[in-house]
Every structure is written in structure tokens, then in C-alpha cells.
Amino acid sequence: MDATTRGPLAPEVLERDDMKRALAEHDFAAAFSLVKKWGGLSQNRIAAACHLTPGKVSTIISGQQQITSFEVICRIADGLRIPGRMVGLADRSWERPSGVPDPPTSPAIRPSGDAPWEPVATVGLAADLTRSDLVMDRRTATRVLAGVALSGATLLDSLEGWLQPAPAAEPTRHRGRIGRREVRELETTARAFRAWDHRYGGGLRRKAVVGQLNEVAGHLEDHQAPGVERGLFQIMAHLSGTAATMAWDSGLQRQAQDYYLLALRAAHAARDSAFGANVMAGMARQMLYRDLPQDALELVHLAQKGGGKAADARVRAMLHTREAWAYAAMGRTAAFRRATGEATEALGEAGGDGEPYWITYFGEAELAGVTGGRLLDMARNDPRQHAEAAGESIRGALATRGTEAGRSHALDLIGLAECHFLMEDMSGAVEQTRLAVDAAARTQSSRVRAELGRLYPYTVGRSTSRTVGEARAIIREVLSS
Numbered sequence: 001m002d003a004t005t006r007g008p009l010a011p012e013v014l015e016r017d018d019m020k021r022a023l024a025e026h027d028f029a030a031a032f033s034l035v036k037k038w039g040g041l042s043q044n045r046i047a048a049a050c051h052l053t054p055g056k057v058s059t060i061i062s063g064q065q066q067i068t069s070f071e072v073i074c075r076i077a078d079g080l081r082i083p084g085r086m087v088g089l090a091d092r093s094w095e096r097p098s099g100v101p102d103p104p105t106s107p108a109i110r111p112s113g114d115a116p117w118e119p120v121a122t123v124g125l126a127a128d129l130t131r132s133d134l135v136m137d138r139r140t141a142t143r144v145l146a147g148v149a150l151s152g153a154t155l156l157d158s159l160e161g162w163l164q165p166a167p168a169a170e171p172t173r174h175r176g177r178i179g180r181r182e183v184r185e186l187e188t189t190a191r192a193f194r195a196w197d198h199r200y201g202g203g204l205r206r207k208a209v210v211g212q213l214n215e216v217a218g219h220l221e222d223h224q225a226p227g228v229e230r231g232l233f234q235i236m237a238h239l240s241g242t243a244a245t246m247a248w249d250s251g252l253q254r255q256a257q258d259y260y261l262l263a264l265r266a267a268h269a270a271r272d273s274a275f276g277a278n279v280m281a282g283m284a285r286q287m288l289y290r291d292l293p294q295d296a297l298e299l300v301h302l303a304q305k306g307g308g309k310a311a312d313a314r315v316r317a318m319l320h321t322r323e324a325w326a327y328a329a330m331g332r333t334a335a336f337r338r339a340t341g342e343a344t345e346a347l348g349e350a351g352g353d354g355e356p357y358w359i360t361y362f363g364e365a366e367l368a369g370v371t372g373g374r375l376l377d378m379a380r381n382d383p384r385q386h387a388e389a390a391g392e393s394i395r396g397a398l399a400t401r402g403t404e405a406g407r408s409h410a411l412d413l414i415g416l417a418e419c420h421f422l423m424e425d426m427s428g429a430v431e432q433t434r435l436a437v438d439a440a441a442r443t444q445s446s447r448v449r450a451e452l453g454r455l456y457p458y459t460v461g462r463s464t465s466r467t468v469g470e471a472r473a474i475i476r477e478v479l480s481s
Contacts, residue, residue: 007081008049013039014082023086028076029063035080036061050079074128089132117161119233119269123220125262126236130214133255134207159280159299162264163306166271177222183231186216190238191357197242197249198361198407206246213239233270237263238358241279248286249407251446256286274315277307278358284322293329300326312355317346318362321370328374331381340371369397369412376415383422391419403439410439410448414455421458426468429458433471437478453479 013019016038022030035041043061047054052075059065067073077087084092193209216236224232240263248256260283267276280303287296300322307315320343327335347367372393379386394416403409417432433455440448452475459472 008041008045009035009039009080009082014086020086023082024088026067026073026087028060028067032057032061046080050076074132084132117164117166117265117268119166122233122236122262122265122269123217125265126213126217126240127221129258129262130210130217133210134214159264159302162268162276162280162302166268178219178224178228180228180231183228183235186212186232186235187238190235190242194238194242194358197246206243206250209239209243209246213243230270233266234272234275237266237270237272237275237279240266241275241282241358244279244282248282249445249447253286253290257283260286273307274311274356275358277303277311277315277319280306281319281322284326288322288325288329291329293326296329297323297326312359313346313349313351314355314359314362317343317350317367318359320346321367325370325374328377331378333378336374336378340374343367363400365397365400366408368393368400369408372397372412373415376419379419379422387419387422391416391423394419407443407445407448410436410443410445411451413439414448414451417455418458421455426465430467430471433459433475437474441478449479 013035016034019031019034019038022028022034032043032046035046036043041049043057044054046052047057050057050072052072056065060067067076073087074089074092076082077084077089078092078094081094083095189212193205193212196205213236216232216239220229220232220236240259244256244259244263247253247259260279263279264276264283267273267279280299284296284299284303287293287299300319304316304319304323311319320339324336324339324343327333327339344367347362347364372390375386375390375393379390394412398409398412398416401408401412413432413436417429417436420426420429420432436452436455440452456472456475456479459468459475
């Protein structure tokens with residue numbers, strides 16, 4: 001529908017107070033019921049307009065399913081012609097004045113259908129996701145973006161295009177508004193944001209990252225030379241990856257996944273399969289934190305298949321640690337040790353020349369920290385077998401990367417404190433807990449606080465120990481702040 005086409009709902013239906021309230025609260029069960037009652041639309045017509053199945057509309061109306069997907073909310077708004085402001089989105093394209101044309105599309109990214117892996121579809125996804133993210137108020141964003149992330153076959157099906165070659169850019173005689181110098185400046189900004197997130201965590205600068213990502217999408221909506229365009233897609237991939245980790249670190253699981261998918265599609269458009277493999281490693285980590293190790297393992301294998309040949313030794317080592325993590329979560333100790341050995345071997349082949357900046361963090365310290373964390377996972381079920389080895393590995397990470405690692409340093413200290421609790425070494429546990437609490441207080445990472453919460457149960461029921469009681473008090477103080 002273009003901007004002059006009337007929507008299926010009369011204006012007075014959208015002006016009803018109960019409809020405004022339902023839409024503002026994203027109560028689509030109530031909204032669809034009101035559409036049926038006052039708008040005269042059947043379930044089948046609602047389904048057709050919103051590109052949903054009649055069965056899904058029925059489950060929504062009955063309250064059996066809540067809508068948390070950003071994409072589905074956009075489809076409902078566009079299908080029923082609900083202004084974006086009424087559902088916490090940016091203005092939709094059909095809300096533009098009739099005399100304002102859509103942004104021009106570069107010949108190099110001309111669409112061919114609605115395939116999500118077409119570069120033009122990636123640009124459209126970036127523009128919609130960032131514009132809506134930037135204009136949502138905090139309460140609406142929390143409802144929309146903190147939904148349950150996809151898992152299993154649903155997610156893997158959406159990644160099928162990753163293994164297909166990216167379409168070749170068509171030559172264009174149009175010169176874009178920016179050149180390689182501006183691309184280099186944008187690359188510097190992307191690096192700075194990534195370094196901030198790696199050190200401190202949390203979402204303090206998330207909106208700045210999203211704003212920069214929106215600007216890059218705007219440049220890609222204009223005509224650009226092929227070399228500049230590829231560079232912009234690469235920057236889009238890096239910024240989207242940072243936005244994903246910031247969202248994930250802040251507990252916004254579905255938003256994190258949306259940005260991970262955008263990062264993967266942008267890397268595909270940039271023909272950067274190594275960074276694409278890195279993105280899928282992030283997606284696998286998200287699955288592991290959600291206790292979905294089989295889904296994580298499939299993502300890692302897909303990353304190895306699609307990016308293995310282009311990935312350097314350090315990237316391959318990182319992927320092996322994700323593989324080992326999944327095996328540890330499954331209790332497959334022998335497979336865990338094999339994958340960890342492969343990670344160690346690959347890291348031994350890594351060199352410093354020509355490596356992409358985004359993987360340089362992965363060194364001996366990171367390998368030791370990740371290995372120690374996975375041994376700790378297994379130690380929770382078998383402390384006598386794994387707790388001491390986990391502590392030794394984590395101490396190696398702490399000795400190498402130091403306090404400047406920020407979030408990772410805090411996570412290492414929390415893990416080491418838990419190792420001491422599992423070994424029934426209360427004095428060591430209390431000492432490490434104090435250090436962990438101090439480090440956690442210096443970060444903005446909700447993930448660090450979630451891991452700190454793991455220590456609290458170890459301090460309960462030990463009231464006869466004054467020092468353990470003090471450790472319990474300082475943990476509680478940080479978690480409640």
C-alpha cells in the first residue's frame with residue numbers, strides 16, 4: 001500500500017481510548033478483539049492484512065501467545081495502518097507526506113524480491129530497527145525488546161542464506177556523498193565503541209551505538225561507489241555486533257538476537273565471512289547462557305562451515321572454545337577436552353600481522369578464562385573432579401589480563417570465588433568474594449551482577465561464620481544497588 005491508500009480501519013476506531021490503551025501496552029489480544037468488534041474485520045482479514053496465519057491470530061486473541069517480536073509488531077502496524085507512535089515505533093514509510101519520495105536505492109544494492117539476504121533488505125532492516133529503537137520510550141522498549149529470543153530450528157532456518165555467496169555489486173557511475181576517508185573515520189568510531197563494551201559492559205553507550213548504526217544505514221540508502229559501499233556494510237556489521245552484545249549484557253535477549261542477525265547479514269553483504277563466523281559465535285554464546293547447548297553447537301558448526309576457510313587461527317581457536325563450552329554443558333567431558341585442545345593448538349598458530357582488530361582480545365588469558373569457566377560449569381555437578389582445575393585455569397587468566405579487562409576481570413574473580421566455595425575453602429572464598437564485589441561495582445554489566453548472584457546461595461546457612469556473613473552482606477548490597 002502507498003501513502004494514499006486507506007487502511008482497513010476507520011479513523012474513529014483508532015481514536016477509541018480503549019484501542020489507544022491496548023496498543024500502547026502492546027496488548028494485541030485486546031487490540032485484535034476491538035478490531036473485530038468495532039472495525040468489522042474477521043480473524044481471517046486481520047491475518048491477511050498482517051501477514052499472519054488465522055491460527056496465530058486466534059491464539060493471540062485468546063491470550064495464549066504474546067507478541068514480542070519487533071518484526072511482527074511492524075507487520076501489524078503496517079497491515080492495519082496503525083501509526084508508529086501508537087505502538088512505540090518510528091513513523092512508518094506510509095506516514096510520510098505524499099510529496100516526499102522514499103530514499104533512493106543504490107544500483108549496487110538493487111532489490112530482487114523480499115529475500116532477507118539481499119543487501120537492500122539488510123539496509124531496510126537496519127533502518128527500521130535503529131529508527132524504532134531510538135524513538136521508543138524506556139517502558140515500551142523494555143516490553144518490545146526484552147522478549148524471548150528464537151532458538152532451535154526457527155533460528156537456524158533464518159540463517160540458511162549465510163552459506164550462499166553474497167551477490168556481486170553492480171558497477172555504478174554515481175559517486176556517493178562520502179569517500180574512503182569518511183569510511184575510515186566511521187571504522188575508528190566502531191572500534192572505540194567495541195573497546196568500551198569489551199572493557200566496561202552494560203548499555204550506557206548503547207543509544208550512541210544505535211545512532212551511529214542508523215547513520216551508516218542512511219549512507220547505504222544513498223548511491224555509493226562499490227568500494228565505499230562494502231566498507232559501510234562492514235562497519236554496519238561491526239556496530240550491529242557491538243549493539244547486540246550491549247543489549248545481551250543488559251538482559252534484552254530478543255533485541256540482542258535482532259542485532260546479531262543484522263550483523264550477520266551485513267557481514268554477508270560485505271563478503272566478510274570471518275566476522276560472520278564471529279557473529280554466530282556470539283549467537284551461540286547467547287544460547288549457552290539460555291541452557292540450549294545443542295542449539296549453540298549447531299550454530300558453531302554452521303560458523304565453522306561458512307567461515308572456516310577465511311578465518312585465521314585466532315578466530316578458529318575462539319570457535320573451538322564455543323564448541324568446548326557446548327560439550328561441557330552437555331556433560332561430554334572427553335569432547336570438551338578434545339575441543340579445548342584444538343583451541344590451544346590453533347591459538348599457537350596465531351600471529352599478530354594482518355589479524356582483524358575485533359579478534360585480538362582472544363589470547364592466552366581469554367582461553368584460560370573460558371576454559372576455567374567451563375570447568376566450573378562441570379564442577380557444579382562434580383566439585384571433586386573439576387573445581388581445583390577450574391580455579392587453576394581462572395587464576396591463569398587473572399594473572400595475565402589484570403584489572404584493565406574490566407568486565408572479564410570481574411567475571412574471573414566471581415568464578416574463582418565460587419571454586420573456593422565448591423572446595424569448601426571458606427577463607428579463600430570470602431577473600432575472592434570481596435575482590436569480586438569490588439570489581440563488579442566498577443562495571444555496568446547486568447551479566448556480571450547475574451553471575452555475582454550465583455555466589456549468594458553459598459553464603460546462606462553459614463551464619464555461624466562471621467566472615468561468610470559479611471560476604472553475604474556485601475553481595476546483597478551490590479545486587480540491591
